[in-house]
Amino acid sequence: MNPLLNTFNSTYNTAPFSEIKTEHFLPALKKNIEEAKAEIDAIVNNNESPTFENTIEALDFSGEQLDRVSSIFFNLNSAETNETIQKIAQEISPLLSDFSNDITLNEALFKRVKSVYDSKDELDLTNEQLTLLDKRYKGFSRNGANLADDKKEKLREIDKKLSQLKLKFGENVLAETNAFEMLITNEADLSGLPDGAKEAAKQLAESKNKEGWLFTLDYPSYIPFMTYADNRELRKKLAISAGSKAFKGDKLDNQENVLNIVKLRHERANLLGYKTHAHFVLEERMAETPENVNSFLNDLLEKAKPAAQKEFKNLEQFAKELDNIDRLEKWDSAYYSEKLKQKLFSLDDELLKPYFKLEHVINGAFTIANKLFDLHFQEIDTIDKYHEDVLTYKVTDSKGDLISIFYADFFPRPGKRNGAWMTSFKPQFIKEGNNSRPHVSIVCNFTKPTKSKPSLLTFNEVTTLFHEFGHALHGMLANTTYPSISGTSVYWDFVELPSQVLENWCYEKEALELFATHYETGEVIPMDLVEKIKESATFHEGMQTLRQLSFGLLDMSWHGSESPENIKSVKAHESETFKNTTLYPDVIENCMSTAFSHIFQGGYSSGYYSYKWAEVLDADAFEYFKEAGIFNKEVALKFKDHVLSQGGTENPMKLYKRFRGQEPKPEALLKRAGLLK
Structure with missing residues (x-):
């Protein structure tokens, strides 16, 4: 019996993970595709003339089971994968790509959609319906519906290849991450490392039947070593291994994949009548054009660069005085920054870390969500999970009504890719008067508890948790009719606003007092530490900004190029792009693009600038909270009603202005970052 072939009859309609076997996916997805095709045929063959309801709405609600099963599958491929799942992904991706093209290249279907679109002025549609109609029409016109048959075939070929290349790219990065291990057998080589990091490394070695201390490229292992280990040669070894992921000229090398992805995306954009992939993508973003993005990034660069250069010079001087380092290298960055930070701010x-026990931080995020948005989180064990580490919660409002099911998955393991992200297993929508609530998940890679210590987070991990939880709130509080514009289905350069704005609470005394208590004594974090957190918030902000901008500019250089076929060397192209943002000497063995999963595997191609773009929004939005009080119910309600619950129902700038009463001011960001003279 294949549980994926029927609607789930579990509590809250959640995914029946314990019943799902890997071999269920392929037959289920193939069957789901057939069923979804039949739904599309029914829309096309409807004898009644096209209306918003029988065409646009019917299209948005079609393929519900396919969407659910594929989201379960691809979420597992990111968080709990194995070779079999990866093989299925390679097989299923072209089928899904074909299915997607079957819809957008279906002439009869497009004719119906166009007929509704052309008569939209005579229809009495809500803002949300108009947005959906516009999105649906563009979904066809921007994806080949107006192409001649031979070009449609070409488009199908490109999309199929791209879906497989992106998967391959991600598999190589994960395999490279898992393949590296650095075993240390001489305890002297651990000098400088905190006890917690040593204990975790020992435990990891034991789990693999090895003597000594084991370090990997997983963040909870990698970051402490790079930050604290006194042994410069070992830091170098680790840094080069991390920086050379999928750049070794072997079977896991991604250079060809990068060049092919970029070429195919460009070819696809040209086929559809766009100058570059960036022009295609940005047409549907707040930024609108590559020119706007580049001018935004370069304007920030101009303001941040002098500060970054000054900070770098100070760091060089500090390393020289402290350890007689003649040339600061990339593997010295975190180490000497941390030492300088300790010196400046004690x-x-x-x-x-003792004040940031994982469980306390989770409860802190929940308490803040309760104070702002009246949400209640109750841990439940009556629903299935895909791994024993996953925590599951029922989220309700003040009336006790279900708002969302929430999954949280916090620790690294071999089947999980690095980093942190939010995703969903089921979107929110309203159908036949029933408000079907979302199932939302966040995935992180924090330090696991050891025999003697619970999971204690660095401050950076605390802000990461709040960031992903901000995305989760955007998903949970969704309250729209149509699934395709619900929750986080918004313009890509708007999606980071809810996540980034929530990070601000981590720096506020009122918020920290709610959850930052010592894991052994229960003592609330001392105020002098809170002051130091705030003071140090802009430490090396110039260098951090430069780093973020360099990634955004690299993304634009790949996807805004009018002749990517002329790029022959990934490394040379990257070095040329980084020329204006480089502080450290180049490392010949390293290349960022070959492991830049955000833009080559995830959805951030031509969109990496969004992090900085949304920072302008979040600094401006938080300014509003601060003026009224960070737990001000009125401002929180406005944010919930005009931003969080609205999904992609309207143009994001309209939503933002409705919340804020004005357009965002970049000064708020520069002021917060300490970059404003």
Whole structure:
């Protein structure tokens, strides 16, 4: 019996993970595709003339089971994968790509959609319906509906190849991450490392039947080593291994994949009548054009670069005075930054970590969500999970009504890719008067508890948790009619606003007092530490900004190029792009693009600038909260009603202005970052 072939009859309609076997996916997805095709045929063959309801709405609600099963499958491929799942992904991706093209290249269907679109002025549609109609029409016109038959075939070929290349890219990065291990057998080589990091490394070695201390490229292992280990040669070894992921000229090398992805995306954009892939993507973003993005990034660069250069010079001087380092290298960056931060602010992560026990931070995020949005989180064990580490919660409002099911998955393991992200297993929508609530998940890679210590987070991990939880709130509080514009289905350069704005609470005394208590004594974080967190918030902000901008500019250089077929060397192209943002000497063995999963595997191609773009929005939005009080119910309600619950129902700038009463001011960001003279 294949549980994926029927609607789930579990509590809250959640995914029946314990019943799902890997071999269920392929037959289920193939069958789901057939069923979805039949739904599309029914729309096309409807004898009644096209209306918003029988065409646009019917299209948005079609393929519900296919969407659910594929989201379960691809979420597992990111968080709990194995070779079999990866093989299925390679087989299923072209089928899904074909199915998607079957819809957008279906002439009869497009004719119906166009007929409704052309008569939209005579129809009495709500803002949300108009947005959906516009999105649906563009979904066809921007994806080949107006092409001649031979070009449609070409488009299908490109999409199929792209879906497989992106998967291959991600598989190579994960395999490279899992393949590297650095075993240390001489305890002297651990000098400088905190006890917690040593204990975790010992435990990891034991789990693999090895003597000594084991370090990997997983963040909870990699970051402490790069930040604290005194042994410069070992930091170099680790840094080069991390920086050379999928750049070794072997079977896991991604250079060809990068060049092919970029070429195919460009070819696809040209086929559809766009100058570059960036022009295609940005037409549906707040930024609108590559010119706007580049001018935004370069304007920030101009303001941040002098500060970054000054900070770098100070760091060089500091390393020279402290350890007689003649040339600061990339593997010195975190180490000497941390030492300088400790000197300037008497603050280091080891001092803070006891106040950030994972469970306390989770409860803190929940308490803040309760104070702002009246949400209640109750841990439940009556629903299935895909791994024993996953925590599951029922989220309700003040009336006790279900708002969402929430999954949280916090620790690294071999089947999970690095980093942190939010995703969903089921969207929110309203159908036949029933408001069907979302199932939302966040996935992170934090330090696991050890025999002697619980999971204690660095301050950076605390802000990461709040960031992903901000995305989760955007998903949970969704309250729209149509699934395709619900929750986080918004313009890509707007999606980071809810996540980034929530990070601000981590720096506020009123918020920290709610959850930052010492895991052994229960003592609330001392106010002098809170002051130091705030003071140090802009430490090396110039260098951080430069780094973020360099990634955004790299993304634009790949996807805004009018002749990517002329790019022959990934490394040379990257070095040329980084020329204006480089502080550290180049490392010949390293290349960022070959592991830049955000833009080559995830959805951030031509969109990496969004992080900085949304920072302007979030700094401006939080300014509003601060003026009224960070737990002000009125401002929180406005944010919930005009931003969080609205999904992609309207142009994001309209939604933002409705919340804020004005357009965002970039000064708020520059002021917060300490970059405003």
